[in-house]
Structures are given as C-alpha cells and as structure tokens.
Amino acid sequence: MESSLLEKFDRLNEQTGYKNRSEAIRDLIREKLVNEEWRSSEQETVGVFSLIYDHHQRELNKTLTSIQHNHLDVIVSSTHIHIDRHNCLEVIILRGKADVIKKITNEIASTKGVKHGALNMTSTGSNL
C-alpha cells in the first residue's frame, strides 16, 4: 500500500484514539459488514432505539408500553432516564431482522408526543 496513504491514515487514527493500525482497519471492515447486516432480509441483528418524549403528554406512556408489549419477541430491554421536568429519554434494545426492527421503531417514532426517535444500527457481533 502507498506509504503516503498509510501515513495520513495513521495520523487520523492517532486523533481518534487508535493505538494500532490493524485494529483501525478491522473496524473499517466491520463497519461495512454491519451495513450489510442491515441490508439483509434474513440475518438477525441488533438495534438500539432512543426516543425523547414529554411525559406530560396524555396517554403516551400507555401507548409506548402497549407497542413494546406487542413485540416482546423482539424487544430485549428498555432503559428510562429523566432528563428534566418535562423530557424523558427511553432507550430500547431490539433484536431481530432489520425490517422488523425498523417497522417497530417507525411505529414508536410516529406516535404523537414522541419528539425525537433515532435508531442505532448495530449488530449481534457474531459476524464480526
């Protein structure tokens, strides 16, 4: 590989914290594989969904709980953080096929009162 390319890569890795070039390359490869996992319609994967909502919104808590209970086979856990007097952060971990995870998290994000929903597409790690 061209030494000038590697030099620039090493410099960048130093900034982001890598101690070791091959670990940085491995991470680039794994990133690609995780993208593939999410494009696949067969593989099992893991999603971490974060939502911000106002807990004063009537009925919202009930709706969110009910959506989660309808998908117990996919929803692994749920963590709740009180951000301030109005806002709650809920982090839901899901495990299943990419399409199923996206459908459930879309349903939650589009519920009235949910201010922000963001899906983190990660992995079971078994392919990495």
Place this chain on the structure above:
Amino acid sequence: MESSLLEKFDRLNEQTGYKNRSEAIRDLIREKLVNEEWRSSEQETVGVFSLIYDHHQRELNKTLTSIQHNHLDVIVSSTHIHIDRHNCLEVIILRGKADVIKKITNEIASTKGVKHGALNMTSTGSNL
C-alpha cells in the same frame, strides 16, 4: 402547498405510521433542530452509544470501566446485554457538549476488542 406534494407525503406517512400530517411535519423540523444541536459547540445534548465486544478479550472490561469512570460528569448510565457466549452489547447514555461526547465515544470505539461502536445523536428535548 401543492396538493400533489401533500398527497404523496400523506401516503408515505401512512406507511411509516403517522396518524396526522402536522405531527409528521413537526418531526421533520425537530430532526433538523437535533442536527443543529450536534453541530453547535455550546449546547448541551444527549448521545446514546452502543458497543459490541467480546468479553473474553483480556483487560477490555477493565479498560472500558476505567474510561467511563474518567468521565462521570458526562456518562449518565450504562446497560449491559449478554448477546451470546462471546458477545456483549453495552449501551452508554451520555449528556454534555457534542464535542466531548464524540471524543469519549471515539476513545471507546478505538479500544482493541471493541468490534463495533455506534453513536446515536439524540437530544435533551428541551429545544424540541
């Protein structure tokens, strides 16, 4: 607004689960504001960082714990899920300025043994 544009938007919202056009528009606006929050160097924001690692990797657990303890003012909570015999998922919630959150999560992601790290950029909700 052109009715043909609204018609297509309504059709799309129906698919993603929105019951109501103005909630869908509000969510598009909030998405933009969250992006801004992450571009700002002043505002406080919230990040949810997911990492996959092999718990057999020597020393890794200790390193991860030590990084987190060095940033107690930013790290709010940490949830651990046992994915399989090898792989762990850890979900760390951070609250602080965008740059600080990125620096800490880069440090974790670049640690040897961490297979995948993904940062979900969400918000405190107080601007939404």
Place this chain on the structure above:
Amino acid sequence: MESSLLEKFDRLNEQTGYKNRSEAIRDLIREKLVNEEWRSSEQETVGVFSLIYDHHQRELNKTLTSIQHNHLDVIVSSTHIHIDRHNCLEVIILRGKADVIKKITNEIASTKGVKHGALNMTSTGSNL
C-alpha cells in the same frame, strides 16, 4: 404548531438562506420523498456519481469508458474536470431504477485506480 418550535425553525432557516418558512417545509417533505424513490424497486430516479482517479493509472481510462458504454441506456452524460497533473474528476449522470444505478456505480468505484466514488441520490423531480 408550537410557537417555540417554529421560532427555532425560522432562526435555522434564516441561517441556511430560506426566505420563507413554507418553502423550507416543502423541502423537508421533498427530501423524504426522494429517500423513498431510492428505496423503491420500481420508480425511475436520477443519480449523480462523482469519481476521482489518477489518469496515469494504466488501462483505467479504457475500463471506465467500457463500463459506461455497456450501460448506455442508463448513463445520460459525463463531465470531466482536470484537477491537477495527476487527478481527474469525472461526474456521471445516470437515470434508471435505483438498483441498476447502484450496481453500475459500485462497479466503477471498485475499479483499481479509482480513488473515491460518491453517489448523489437525487430525483427526476416528477414526484416532487
């Protein structure tokens, strides 16, 4: 809509150059519709593919021309810019189904000597 949300949206639009709130909302909606266009396997869409390569790389020019000629039904035009003594930028406009455009541009990007390939997913505009 909540006035505090609109206020923040207006302030953001002023920074990015919008003169008019409803044009900004229309653009958010169109952005969503273009994303959909690229997820669809049926709709015709438009891609703009940019590649950077070193024209000293043997055989590369021939390969790039041959790939383009194999897809004359999809490739609309090609613009060439001489960046410096080594580097060329070529911008290829493609029109067809999302999957076909992605396949061709992946083929080009993975050719040895192509340093960077980036696909801009835009639209025919007929749905917007």
Place this chain on the structure above:
Amino acid sequence: MESSLLEKFDRLNEQTGYKNRSEAIRDLIREKLVNEEWRSSEQETVGVFSLIYDHHQRELNKTLTSIQHNHLDVIVSSTHIHIDRHNCLEVIILRGKADVIKKITNEIASTKGVKHGALNMTSTGSNL
C-alpha cells in the same frame, strides 16, 4: 487478522465488484480521509452539487445564474440536463474550502423553485 473476518469481507467485496482485497481496504481508508477533508476548515476540497428545478418557475434561472456568478472563484463548471418538460437537473462542480462550498450550495438549495439539492462531498484527490 482473523480469517473469519477476512472471509466475510472478501465475500462482500465480490458482490460490490472488487477484484482485490487491498484495493477494497485502500478505498475504506480513502473514504475516512475524505470525511476528514470535509471536517477541516483549512483544506481545499471538491463538491458536486445536484439540483432539480422546474424551469417554468419565474426568475429562478436568473437567480441561479446570479448566485453562480457571485462565486466564480469556487464554481468550476455547470452541466444542464433536460429531464422532462418541466424538470431540469443542474450539476455544479465546486472547488474550495468545505465551509464555503456548503454556504453556496445551501443558498442555492433554499431558493424558491429548487425542488431538491444534494451535495456530493468528494475530494481533490491530492491527499488520497
């Protein structure tokens, strides 16, 4: 490197068209370096901006031409494609600092009548 990781990477590369593993790795590294180029406030870079607009929109053509003429030092070329009776695609190549390119393309995208604007962040190639 773990052979199981490389095996999966090779399989993925075959699908996207890579003939050669080290070219695929080089491209991952270059992708990272281009991202850095766009985060930098100093380096010169190249952007390819695509916009879709309805040429029946009064005054739009004049406005677009005037914006471009105000930035002759950054705008390298402009290609125009007639998509259908209403819609035009214009592809503008810009060369300069990331911030300047973003500012100009934001200005164009927010002009009334522009239906979609998308910025492709590529590179001069001199760092790759």
